[in-house]
Every structure is written in C-alpha cells, then in structure tokens.
Amino acid sequence: MNGNTINIWSDTWLPQYDPGYLRASFPMPLHTPTVVAELMDKHHHTWDLSKIRAFISSRDAQAIMAIPISNSDLPDRLIWPHTMNERYSVKFRYYYLMKHKKNQVVMKASSSHVIDSNVCFRIWNCQTLPKIKIFLWRSVNGFLPTFKIFFKHKLCQSPICPFCKEQPESIEHTLFLCPRAAKVWFASCIAYRPLPQDFTSLDSWILDLRLCETFNLEEKGWIITHFAFTSWAIWKTRCTMVYDNSNSCPPSPELTASLADRSVVEFISLVSSKENRNHFNNTPVISHQWVNPPVGTVKINCDAAWDKVSNATFDGVVIRDHTGILLDGIAHCFQSLSVVQAECHAIRSGLELAHVRGFTNVIVETDSKDGLPCPSN
Ligand SMILES: [Zn+2]
Numbered sequence: 001m002n003g004n005t006i007n008i009w010s011d012t013w014l015p016q017y018d019p020g021y022l023r024a025s026f027p028m029p030l031h032t033p034t035v036v037a038e039l040m041d042k043h044h045h046t047w048d049l050s051k052i053r054a055f056i057s058s059r060d061a062q063a064i065m066a067i068p069i070s071n072s073d074l075p076d077r078l079i080w081p082h083t084m085n086e087r088y089s090v091k092f093r094y095y096y097l098m099k100h101k102k103n104q105v106v107m108k109a110s111s112s113h114v115i116d117s118n119v120c121f122r123i124w125n126c127q128t129l130p131k132i133k134i135f136l137w138r139s140v141n142g143f144l145p146t147f148k149i150f151f152k153h154k155l156c157q158s159p160i161c162p163f164c165k166e167q168p169e170s171i172e173h174t175l176f177l178c179p180r181a182a183k184v185w186f187a188s189c190i191a192y193r194p195l196p197q198d199f200t201s202l203d204s205w206i207l208d209l210r211l212c213e214t215f216n217l218e219e220k221g222w223i224i225t226h227f228a229f230t231s232w233a234i235w236k237t238r239c240t241m242v243y244d245n246s247n248s249c250p251p252s253p254e255l256t257a258s259l260a261d262r263s264v265v266e267f268i269s270l271v272s273s274k275e276n277r278n279h280f281n282n283t284p285v286i287s288h289q290w291v292n293p294p295v296g297t298v299k300i301n302c303d304a305a306w307d308k309v310s311n312a313t314f315d316g317v318v319i320r321d322h323t324g325i326l327l328d329g330i331a332h333c334f335q336s337l338s339v340v341q342a343e344c345h346a347i348r349s350g351l352e353l354a355h356v357r358g359f360t361n362v363i364v365e366t367d368s369k370d371g372l373p374c375p376s377n
Contacts, residue, residue: 001070001072001074001075001076001077002037002070002072002073002074002075002076003035003036003037003038003039003040003076004035004036004037004075004076005035005075005076006035006036006037006076007034007035007036008022008033008034008035008036008038008039008052009021009022009034010154010157012154013036014060014063014064014067015067021154022056022060032051032052032055033051033052038051039051039052039064040069042069045068045069045071046069047064047065047067047069049061049064049065080092115140115141115203116203116207118207119140119203119206119207120137120140122206122224123136123137123140123206124137126221126224126225126228127221127224127225127267127268127271128225128228128229128232128267129267132228132229132231132232133228135231135232135235136228136231139171139175139202139231140201140202140203140206142171144171144174144235146169146170146171146173146174147159147160147161147162147168147169148168148169148170148171148173151168161173161174161178162241162242163178163179163180163238163241163250164178164179164180171202172199172201172202172205174234174235174238175202175231175234175235176194176199176205177194177196177199180234180250180253181194181234182194183253183254184230184233184234184253184256184257184260185230185257186253187253187254187256187257187258188226188230188257188260188261188331189226189257189261189314189331189332189333190223190226190333206224222312225264225267225268226260226261226264229260229261229263229264229267230257230260230261232260232263233256233257233259233260233263234256234260237250237251237256255328255329257331258316258329258330258331259329261314261316261331261333262316262317262318262329262331264314264316264331265303265304265305265314265315265316265331266303266316268305268314269303269304269305272305290324292320292322292323292324293320293321293322293363294322295322296322296361297322297361297362297363298319298320298321298322298327298354298359298361298362298363299319299320299362299363299364299365300317300318300319300350300351300353300354300362300363300364300365301317301318301319301320301350301365301366302315302316302317302318302343302346302347302349302350302364302365302366303315303316303343303346303366303367304316304339304342304343304345304346305342306336306338306339306341306342312333312335313333313334313335313336313341313342313345314331314332314333315331315332315334315342315343315345315346315349316329316330316331316332316346317329317330317331317346317349317350317353319350319353319354319357319359319362327357327359328353328357330349330353332345332349343366346366347364347366350364351364
C-alpha cells in the first residue's frame with residue numbers, strides 16, 4: 001500500500017476509527033495535501049502531518065500515527081477489514097451489523113445525541129399536515145439529505161451550503177441560520193430572528209421553546225405550527241433550487257415567507273371550520289374547485305382566521321393570473337374584534353396589493369359571506 005490513490009479527505013482509510021475518514025475544518029488552502037502518500041515519510045517509516053496538522057483534530061492525528069507504514073510499494077487496494085480474507089460479502093456484513101448493533105445500544109445513552117421524548121411528542125401533536133410532521137421528525141433525527149449528511153456518507157464532494165457557501169449545510173443551518181433562511185423567518189408574520197447560540201441542535205431549540213414561560217400554551221402551539229410550515233417552505237425552496245432549477249434565481253425570502261404564512265392561515269381556517277362543522281352539525285363538505293379568471297384578469301383569493309379568545313387574527317392573500325400562475329401574495333398577523341373585521345381586512349389587503357402591482361381588472365374571491373359587501377360600500 002503506497003497511498004498514492006487514497007484521498008485523505010474523502011476516502012475511508014483510518015482503520016478502527018469512527019467514522020474512518022478525516023473531518024477537516026474548512027476552508028483549506030489550495031496546496032493542502034490530498035493523497036495519503038504525501039503524508040508518508042517513507043525513508044524513516046513515519047508520518048509527516050505538519051502540512052495538515054492545522055486542519056485536523058488531535059484525535060485524527062493519533063489515528064493516523066497509529067497506522068504502520070508498509071515497507072512495500074504495492075498499489076493501494078480496497079479491502080473489507082472485518083474478515084480474514086479481506087473480501088466483502090453480504091453474509092459477513094450482516095454478522096458485522098448484528099454484532100455492532102448490540103454495542104451501539106450500550107453506547108447510545110452516553111455518547112450519542114438522544115432526542116428528548118418531549119420533542120417527539122410536540123412534533124407528533126403539532127397542528128400541521130402529516131407530511132410536515134414526518135419532515136420535522138426526519139429533521140430532528142438527522143435524516144434529511146443535507147450536504148453535510150451527504151458528505152458524511154461520502155455522497156458529495158463538499159458539505160458547504162450551496163447558497164451562502166460559508167458554512168456546512170446542517171439542518172439547523174438550512175432551516176434557520178443560512179442568511180437566506182434567516183430572511184424568510186424575519187419576513188414571516190412572526191418576524192423571528194434566529195441566533196446561532198440558540199441552535200446547538202434543532203431538537204434542543206424545540207425543547208427550549210416548550211420550556212419558555214413567555215408564551216402561554218396556545219401561543220406555543222401556534223408558534224410550533226408556524227415553525228412547521230415555514231421550515232417546510234424553506235426546505236421545499238431549497239430542494240427546488242438544488243435539484244430542479246439551480247440555474248434560475250431563487251424565489252425571494254418575502255415570497256417564501258408569504259406562502260408559508262398563507263399556508264398557516266389556510267390550515268388553521270380548515271381545522272377551525274372542520275371543528276365547527278363537527279360541533280354544530282354533520283353537513284357534508286362541499287369541495288370548492290378554484291376556477292381560472294378570464295384572460296386579462298387577475299383573481300385575488302383572500303382569507304382570514306380569527307381567534308375569539310385572544311383576538312389574534314391572521315390573513316393571507318394570493319393573486320393569480322388567468323393561467324393560475326402566482327403573481328404575488330402577502331400575509332399579516334394583527335388583532336381584530338370580529339371575524340367580519342378580519343375578513344374585511346383580508347379583502348382590503350388583496351385590493352391594496354393589486355393596486356400597488358397595477359392590476360386593474362380584478363376578481364375577488366373569498367369564503368366570507370359578511371366581508372364582501374364592505375369594499376363596495
Ligand atoms: Zn447557507
């Protein structure tokens with residue numbers, strides 16, 4: 001084994017060492033060694049780590065120094081280190097996994113990151129869509145395919161975030177700390193400013209929120225719902241940009257925030273109306289199909305949700321053209337005294353937005369029976 005073809009930073013070449021490869025601090029200078037042979041002093045049979053010492057931990061250095069350097073100059077080859085003949089087979093892989101599974105169970109309590117059961121409880125009881133609950137559960141368990149996780153599993157060349165190109169793309173970075181995500185949060189109706197010190201991990205953030213005494217139970221529930229929809233919107237935008245449409249400009253943070261706010265409003269309205277129907281009668285749901293406006297006309301859809309206990313009100317507006325393309329949208333969080341006032345505010349927001357955008361032929365669509373006469377009056 002001469003080390004001429006083993007990449008120091010991406011190949012698994014450290015035996016008996018978890019994870020088997022080096023975790024370097026980034027960025028590194030251009031002329032940093034890339035193959036293992038560059039670290040070998042073959043004349044003295046020792047390792048020369050001086051060129052990479054600044055980028056690796058002392059634990060990494062110890063793992064390298066523990067590897068004996070061969071006298072031969074045979075070319076590198078891939079081996080399976082867990083069998084005598086060094087060959088891989090599914091059968092021995094199975095034995096290996098079963099053997100290590102027991103060790104992992106023992107190690108988990110002391111060394112692995114354990115998710116607090118309250119975090120899982122909060123996610124599964126969150127007022128949101130089932131697909132978003134699954135998304136959140138995957139997020140806190142580290143199962144989302146971010147570049148940091150891809151890099152850890154050697155599925156990409158770099159863990160760096162493709163948008164800011166400054167930090168490894170962890171799930172906390174993607175959903176909160178990346179400047180793009182932070183702008184979405186601030187543009188949303190809760191105007192949240194994520195701070196790096198609040199995000200040691202996503203699940204601890206959720207746990208801290210649970211313990212925060214500033215909010216009452218209802219407010220905590222609403223914040224978690226908003227967190228769920230906004231995180232989902234940020235992640236969907238990120239995936240679209242990475243996989244489908246990487247050459248075009250990403251949607252503005254304001255638009256992403258607006259769509260997330262709108263989703264929250266629609267969801268809360270849907271849940272509220274469903275609860276009311278269940279409470280008062282068993283009238284079957286009449287499905288309402290969105291109909292395109294005529295050519296040359298835009299349609300404004302607006303809605304509002306009002307909580308009669310706190311007077312908290314959320315409204316949302318979207319404007320689409322005759323093809324159904326979204327032209328603009330906006331959402332607000334405010335206080336109002338009645339559902340009529342809330343619905344009227346939503347309609348006025350839609351008309352104001354259309355006016356600002358210069359749309360003159362408009363159709364207003366709302367599910368409010370009481371709010372519509374107001375603008376004409
Ligand atoms: Zn970033």
